[in-house]
Amino acid sequence: MGFKGDLEALILAVLADHALHGYEISKRIRTQSQEVLKYGEGQLYPALHKLEQAGFVAAEWMMQDGKPDRKVYSITPTGREELDRHRSAWTKFVSGVGSIFASNAVEEGK
Amino acid sequence: MNVSYVNWYLVELRRRLHDTMPLDQENSFIFETKNHLESLTSDFIAQGMEPSKAEIAAIERFGSPDTVASQCLIGLRSVRERKIIFAAAVALFGFLVLYCLAWIQTSFVGAELGPAIPIIIALALYALLIGRVPSWRWFALPLACTVMFGAVYAKSQTYVRLSPYRYNGQWQNYGELHSHYAQLKSQQAEAANIEHSAAEEWRKNLRDAKDLGAKDKMSIARITYAVPSAAEPVLHDLRRNGYYQFDQLNMTALVSASNNRATFQYMPVRSSLELQGPLTAHDIRKAIEGRLTEVRQRAKQRDRLLGAYEEGLNKSVLDRFGARLEDRLIMYGAFAIPISLLACFLTSRIRNRVRFKPNKLRLA
Numbered sequence: 001m002g003f004k005g006d007l008e009a010l011i012l013a014v015l016a017d018h019a020l021h022g023y024e025i026s027k028r029i030r031t032q033s034q035e036v037l038k039y040g041e042g043q044l045y046p047a048l049h050k051l052e053q054a055g056f057v058a059a060e061w062m063m064q065d066g067k068p069d070r071k072v073y074s075i076t077p078t079g080r081e082e083l084d085r086h087r088s089a090w091t092k093f094v095s096g097v098g099s100i101f102a103s104n105a106v107e108e109g110k
Numbered sequence: 111m112n113v114s115y116v117n118w119y120l121v122e123l124r125r126r127l128h129d130t131m132p133l134d135q136e137n138s139f140i141f142e143t144k145n146h147l148e149s150l151t152s153d154f155i156a157q158g159m160e161p162s163k164a165e166i167a168a169i170e171r172f173g174s175p176d177t178v179a180s181q182c183l184i185g186l187r188s189v190r191e192r193k194i195i196f197a198a199a200v201a202l203f204g205f206l207v208l209y210c211l212a213w214i215q216t217s218f219v220g221a222e223l224g225p226a227i228p229i230i231i232a233l234a235l236y237a238l239l240i241g242r243v244p245s246w247r248w249f250a251l252p253l254a255c256t257v258m259f260g261a262v263y264a265k266s267q268t269y270v271r272l273s274p275y276r277y278n279g280q281w282q283n284y285g286e287l288h289s290h291y292a293q294l295k296s297q298q299a300e301a302a303n304i305e306h307s308a309a310e311e312w313r314k315n316l317r318d319a320k321d322l323g324a325k326d327k328m329s330i331a332r333i334t335y336a337v338p339s340a341a342e343p344v345l346h347d348l349r350r351n352g353y354y355q356f357d358q359l360n361m362t363a364l365v366s367a368s369n370n371r372a373t374f375q376y377m378p379v380r381s382s383l384e385l386q387g388p389l390t391a392h393d394i395r396k397a398i399e400g401r402l403t404e405v406r407q408r409a410k411q412r413d414r415l416l417g418a419y420e421e422g423l424n425k426s427v428l429d430r431f432g433a434r435l436e437d438r439l440i441m442y443g444a445f446a447i448p449i450s451l452l453a454c455f456l457t458s459r460i461r462n463r464v465r466f467k468p469n470k471l472r473l474a
Contacts, residue, residue, distance in 0.1 A: 071140050
């Protein structure tokens with residue numbers, strides 16, 4: 001089983017604890033992955049809109065005094081269910097790949 | 111004028127996104143991109159970069175406009191298709207509703223414009239969904255539909271034949287009603303034609319009678335004198351009362367008369383009347399008046415029937431049968447486009463008004 005829709009999964013994971021705007025989501029993905037996950041940040045917004053239309057995240061415009069408005073995204077209950085599915089798929093993927101690597105290592109050790 | 115790289119980027123991105131997604135989504139996307147790039151630029155400047163270089167670095171990290179736009183479309187295409195399918199379904203539903211209404215009252219739907227109405231509804235709905243007036247190519251649809259149905263309608267009346275019509279308390283086939291009407295009209299025209307030719311014929315007879323020689327004097331006497339001797343007072347009465355003009359007297363009341371027997375013929379409707387004597391002026395007058403009343407009643411009945419058919423068929427529809435095809439097509443075609451445009455403009459305005467539009471979205 002593969003791990004699909006990784007950017008969407010990362011967005012849901014980042015939004016699991018806080019409601020955030022696009023730039024903050026992007027920053028968190030970068031910092032929390034310790035600059036390992038790099039992607040064109042322009043891909044973030046199409047993914048966010050797709051998640052919004054699918055009902056996995058909800059968006060709300062926040063007014064800011066003297067600053068441009070911000071669209072803040074938060075995860076919805078169905079989004080949490082989707083995140084759980086992603087987590088479980090990722091766990092299976094990691095364990096499957098880990099098992100193969102582990103058996104390779106054992107064979108090389110012999 | 112200071113045009114920043116970020117603004118240039120946003121203009122390019124908007125150009126690539128144009129007409130591919132609802133306007134409010136496009137605005138929202140551009141606005142978020144602007145915020146993102148400005149925040150990223152500020153961060154780079156805070157790290158010690160020059161502003162112009164910071165903007166370029168932010169754009170590089172964000173991705174090229176082509177890549178971002180294509181990513182955006184991949185995500186939205188299925189949504190757009192769903193909306194088009196929905197609009198088509200509504201158009202089909204609208205057509206069925208209009209067709210049902212045509213069963214109740216045909217004049218509700220303009221025969222040529224009618225089929226274009228569901229397309230206009232679909233275009234308006236599409237404008238409502240995406241928040242902008244569709245491309246001009248879409249407006250060829252109602253025009254083509256109007257022209258096509260107008261041509262079919264004019265040539266075969268298929269559209270009319272599809273609609274039963276309530277007439278005289280019963281459901282009637284519209285096409286049959288029309289054929290009855292046409293039959294009566296032709297009868298009326300035939301009657302007028304007979305009247306005309308009969309009048310000509312009798313005028314000729316009278317002229318001939320005056321020119322006849324001695325051989326036919328007897329006939330002339332019978333025509334000229336025999337009948338008038340008995341009928342003249344009656345005919346005089348009728349003339350005085352405005353029933354006939356003088357020429358018509360001879361045409362109407364005379365065929366032959368001898369002794370106590372007289373035959374009258376009312377040529378316009380080929381109605382004859384034979385009376386046997388002894389005849390008094392009163393008898394003749396009564397008989398002629400009786401027959402005339404009968405004839406008039408029949409004519410009235412025919413006119414009433416024609417009137418009823420005309421009413422039943424809806425006179426405006428009948429009038430259109432007589433109008434030139436190209437006039438009708440121009441008229442309805444000219445209606446279809448502005449109506450579609452107006453509907454789309456209004457619905458797209460409604461969409462954009464009810465959706466939230468963020469402030470400070472200004473591009474150079």
